[in-house]
Amino acid sequence: MKIIDIRALKGPNYWSIKRHKLIVMRLDLEELEEFPSNKIDGFSERLRTLIPSLYDHRCSEGRPGGFFYRVEQGTWMGHIIEHIALEIQTLAGIEVGFGRTRGTGEYGVYNVVFAYQEERAGFHAAHCAVKIAQALVDGQAYDLQAQIATLNRLYEEDRLGPSTSAIVEACLQKDIPYIRLDTDSTVQLGYGARQKRIQATVTCQTSNMAVELAADKNETKRRLGSASIPVPLGEVIRTENDLQDVLRHLDFPLVVKPLDGNHGRGVTTDIRTVEALFNAFLMAKAQGEDVLVEQFAEGNDYRLLVIDYKLCAVAQRVPARVIGDGVSTIRRLVDEVNQDPRRGEGHVNLLTNIEIDEATINLLTEQNLTVDTVLPAGQELYLKKTANLSTGGTSVDVTDGVHPEIKAMAERTARIIGLDICGIDLIAKDISRPLKKSEAVIIEVNAGPGLRMHTHPSEGKPREVGKAVADMLFPIQTVGTSVGTPTDPKTEAPGRIPIIAITGTNGKTTTTRLTQHLVRQVGYTVGFTATEGIYIGDSLIEEGDCTGPLSALKILQEPSVDFAVLECARGGMLRSGLAFDRCDVGVVTNVAADHLGLRDINSVEDMARVKAIVAESVKREGYAVLNADNEYTYAMHHDLRCNIAFFSMDPTSERVVAHYRAGGLAAVYEDGFITIRRGDERIHVEHINNIPLAFEGKAPFMIENIMAAVLAVYCQNLPLALIARGLRSFVPSFENTPGRMNLFCFRNYCVLVDYAHNPHGLAALGEYIKQAGVARKVGILTGVGDRRDEDIVTIGRLAGSIFDEIIIRFDEDGRGRDKAEIADLITQGVRDVDKDKPIRVIPDELAALTYAIKNAQTATMIVHLSDQINRSVEIIREFKELEEQYELHPELLERA
16 A cells, blocks of 8 residues: 555535545555455454454444444455544544545545544554554554554644633634644634734733733732732842841741742742752742742632633642552652643643652652652642642632632732733632631732633633633624625624635636725725735735635735635645635636546536535525536535525526525626616616626626626625726726736737636637637637646637637646647647648747737737736737837838
8 A cells, every 4th residue: 555645634625614624645555456354364353453442433334333344344445544543543632533535536546534633643643544554454563552652742742732722612612713823822813804813821912011010020019019919028139148138037938939930930938947948049040030039928829810800710729749558659659640641741731740850859858758758548748839730730629719809809910910811829828718817918920821720620610711711802793694784894703804715617816806806895905815816905915826725824814804805726625625614705606627637536526516615615694606507506506504696697597586586696697787686676786888897798707707796795795886886997907807808909909818728718718709800810829738638629629619820839837748749639629620720839938929919910819828927918018019119100110
């Protein structure tokens, strides 16, 4: 077996609209295609022995043991590898469950698809599953536990920590999408201008001044003390000599901590001797220049979490500890505690491993103990003086028992410091008593406090503190949904901007550009992606073919964008899925034969399933805008759960008439008008003669694009008057629609530049060319090397029926096909139509264009089907400038 290709999908995709994180592995079974599992001696038994937990996989049998039954009866190795990949992730603590295995149409080659949570772990699971299956086939041993450990490590290294996860999960519950911005804990919540960002529990709303203040423990205490909030006495020192001065003002017991430390590093509490004070000073000094020495407060250690200046959770923190059994050493007891699956390294786990460090050794020494001491059964031993979870401590939720006076003090503290998310460390005898009786003092205020002690306390009730953060960042707002009624963008769903996604075989770029132009009439800052680049408002921020998910992500991450219009091409959807979780409007212009035979899309039906990803990703109350005149796009409506809006060139179409009479939304080309229909309502949006893009009605495919764009923005509540104004002001040109029907008129001839590169596009363009009213038509064209032979031949046939003369040129990238072969296939198609049609081969595209212009006859239209749009237009404009110079100065023409 061998892996031909492997990729990670990250959004709605060809395999699943709801399950966004999928590994797609293209697997060649090679000789194993002839050997299903029941033909491999001992395979089933070896699989059961190695991974007995696969018994829980129900498979298509729908019962426990169903998968093993399939293996015994005989199934192919791709299917088995899918289940192994899922199960080893489960054994590594990664929750996954979705998988599919499908043939590609190529002998022995399968697409093995399965869910993942973190990309590196997903890829590792894929490679491991193949190796495991091969080892089972060969009867070789395999160290499964080592690979499961590696999977777990990769997952733990890459996944969000518990605090960040709590906020992200709460936002997902509020239907707010997220984008991970780095490999650590920086996350964007929401899209575009309505996004918020967090870094763990520091938000984009957190005051930098407040963070700086909280980091300065001494100044924090001073501010709180000035506000009559109880804090312990203390002093900041830098040298060992300063310790003597401290003892003149403070009495034992004392606490020593770095002035700007965190997570309990360098902190020593309950210091009762000069020697211990000196050692504590050295530990704190190792963490920072300034050291804070303060009076030790007797009592329990509490963490109070204040979010949006409201107390949300309180946990009593218990230092790391072990309980003796009369047999085990302290070291062994620590090892046993660390076996708790909730514990791990760092802060990604619910609990942190207990480390026997210098502070632990010192604490044991004070009690005349060592790590090799055997504790009597039942004896409890604390291993740290601080109760931080980061040093192995545990937490007990006590939120419901907090006295109102302490609650009020905590909320005052957060406001005084200015932290929107504030962790307050408090020592008190009994937090359920009034402030003075509890002898409560605040010993520290923390910016970016951890949430795991509240979301997953060792004892007590978990608190939805992630939800409190989400509610602070995204207050609930009213959502407007009435079609045709203008809405303020602020009433959109929290964290979301409107998204119109556009796909199709042809017309999607023009539809995208017109749509964004219409949206801008309302005053939105529109971000859009197209074949030529990424645009933010008027600015082109990146050139190139930007119709994939990475380009769309740049729009969704842009803080200035409050409306997104995204062209979605086939390649990006197959390679990575969509960049967004859902859209408000999904447009499918048409589906026709193009790019077939690539990435296992072998038929127009397959291609329709790819394009349908956009329609299926529309939110339930949104609209899918579909071409009712195209069989493949029309058929999509049967599988959709959102609203449907059809458009059609035929106002009498039974499909469309039945739809709008039933209350559905439609657009038709009727009596020269772009007309919206619903029930008995008929709205004339604008006459075709007033819409420059319609080319006086001579380009039906452009009218289809116009109707698609009109429906898309009408569904988004744009006023009709502004839609009509936008239609009138959108002029087809190289600037507005580069490479789409760009017409340049000379004195005796004209040049039309277009991107049409497939039979469907050329046929549509041909309808306009035939009505252009010119005496002679010259076509400059090529075939795309990675298309099927029949597609290139069809291009030739169409060219033969449209043009009087044909110039064959070639793209710079032949895409794996010999240029002479492309010329032969086009010529074959032309000769099928007209054996005497003039054909000339000029390999270089720009040279071909130059030749055609220099040899243009009167009343000729040169149709340049271009791959180099920008450079071609430059050449045409150069010729245009020469012509204008000759008209102004005829003597130049005589000299020429």
